[in-house]
Amino acid sequence: MDIHEYQAKEVLSNFGVATPSGALAYSPEQAAYRARELGGDKWIVKAQVHAGGRGKAGGVKLCNSENEIHEACDEMFGRKLVTHQTGPEGKGIYRVYVESAVPIDREIYLGFVLDRSSQRVMIVASSEGGMEIEEISAERPDSIVRSIVEPAVGLQEFQAREVAFNLGLEARLVQQMVRTLQGCYAAFSDLDATMVEINPLVITGDDRVLALDAKMSFDDNALFRHPQISELRDKSQEDPRESRAADRGLSYVGLDGNIGCIVNGAGLAMATMDTIKLAGGEPANFLDIGGGASPERVAKAFRLVLSDKNVQAVLVNIFAGINRCDWVAEGVVQALRELEIDIPVIVRLAGTNVEEGQKILAQSGLPIIRATTLMEAAERAVGAWQNDLSQNTKVRAV
Numbered sequence: 001m002d003i004h005e006y007q008a009k010e011v012l013s014n015f016g017v018a019t020p021s022g023a024l025a026y027s028p029e030q031a032a033y034r035a036r037e038l039g040g041d042k043w044i045v046k047a048q049v050h051a052g053g054r055g056k057a058g059g060v061k062l063c064n065s066e067n068e069i070h071e072a073c074d075e076m077f078g079r080k081l082v083t084h085q086t087g088p089e090g091k092g093i094y095r096v097y098v099e100s101a102v103p104i105d106r107e108i109y110l111g112f113v114l115d116r117s118s119q120r121v122m123i124v125a126s127s128e129g130g131m132e133i134e135e136i137s138a139e140r141p142d143s144i145v146r147s148i149v150e151p152a153v154g155l156q157e158f159q160a161r162e163v164a165f166n167l168g169l170e171a172r173l174v175q176q177m178v179r180t181l182q183g184c185y186a187a188f189s190d191l192d193a194t195m196v197e198i199n200p201l202v203i204t205g206d207d208r209v210l211a212l213d214a215k216m217s218f219d220d221n222a223l224f225r226h227p228q229i230s231e232l233r234d235k236s237q238e239d240p241r242e243s244r245a246a247d248r249g250l251s252y253v254g255l256d257g258n259i260g261c262i263v264n265g266a267g268l269a270m271a272t273m274d275t276i277k278l279a280g281g282e283p284a285n286f287l288d289i290g291g292g293a294s295p296e297r298v299a300k301a302f303r304l305v306l307s308d309k310n311v312q313a314v315l316v317n318i319f320a321g322i323n324r325c326d327w328v329a330e331g332v333v334q335a336l337r338e339l340e341i342d343i344p345v346i347v348r349l350a351g352t353n354v355e356e357g358q359k360i361l362a363q364s365g366l367p368i369i370r371a372t373t374l375m376e377a378a379e380r381a382v383g384a385w386q387n388d389l390s391q392n393t394k395v396r397a398v
């Protein structure tokens with residue numbers, strides 16, 4: 001789960017990370033009022049969307065008066081901000097963060113990520129802040145400082161000092177940097193984060209180390225342990241298909257193709273998507289219905305896949321171990337009876353109770369296209385979708 005910049009700043013400041021003073025607003029009037037409360041004469045108005053790259057896309061504006069704050073907000077509220085991280089559809093702006101503008105001397109990149117090869121949290125930092133980490137690693141790879149944290153002892157002071165020195169920080173700034181690094185690490189590990197990114201972390205003209213931007217993502221599977229984090233969820237920023245799936249306990253990722261996939265197990269789901277591609281089609285989603293799926297759960301999965309208007313064929317691929325093919329078949333039949341489905345449905349079942357499952361499909365009287373192997377299933381799905389099916393292979397609700 002991702003959260004907004006202002007939320008990440010609040011979380012991190014509770015762990016001792018210094019940030020500029022700022023306040024949230026839901027309207028231009030409120031933004032101007034917030035600026036007055038903050039005081040000073042230069043403010044930054046920042047669109048709160050779950051994506052980076054806002055600066056270049058017009059989502060971060062420097063304002064010198066209340067009037068300019070109004071103008072900046074008028075351009076933001078209710079619009080979709082399209083940055084290189086949002087995809088072409090963009091993300092809606094419903095909140096802005098008004099922050100005191102700070103005099104920047106230096107910009108640093110700071111990230112905490114999970115390093116899969118060492119299975120540890122890794123600090124990735126660079127003296128070239130302001131640029132995206134992808135750009136830094138392409139253009140200035142030598143500027144990147146990496147440091148792996150030993151989980152048994154956490155981020156030690158000497159290690160944080162080493163990072164600070166490797167970034168070329170002056171001795172008088174090192175203690176603030178250590179506090180920032182340790183605060184980020186503590187937030188990361190205490191709250192089951194998967195990513196903390198501060199880009200830029202700045203050194204101000206008056207020698208303060210401040211997080212000017214902040215991004216945090218959390219492990220969905222651990223959210224139940226952190227109610228104060230899970231309540232920060234903002235569904236307006238999520239793909240509606242994915243939020244609906246998350247609400248139903250299904251693991252779903254929306255894609256751009258038109259063959260909907262209903263599969264059990266993440267590995268099989270990946271293999272199914274690959275096989276669809278191999279057969280010349282494009283998957284519309286990744287969907288793992290999990291083990292022990294009841295007919296109701298399968299029917300839910302159908303509803304979810306069909307809510308995507310791009311879906312022109314559905315491929316159900318089940319390898320039943322803990323699952324039962326007869327339950328899945330019942331779920332398929334139940335969904336097809338309930339929903340108005342006028343696109344081809346291909347079902348491949350294997351494993352536990354496969355004969356019963358096949359019988360249920362055959363006896364349903366529904367024009368379900370059956371397949372025995374995964375390759376055959378993918379080819380039939382792609383073939384059915386490409387051939388613009390004749391009426392008798394279409395499934396209609398009764």
Ligand code: ADP
Pocket residue numbers: 020044046051052053054055056060099100101102103104130199200212213214
């Ligand atoms: P994004 O990464 O989405 O583009 P940032 O929060 O990093 O958004 O802001 C973009 C740029 O705007 C920063 O690199 C920084 O130069 C400037 N900026 C952001 N907040 C402030 C601030 N409070 N004071 C001065 N400059 C700021």
Ligand code: MG
Pocket residue numbers: 052053199200213
């Ligand atoms: Mg940034």
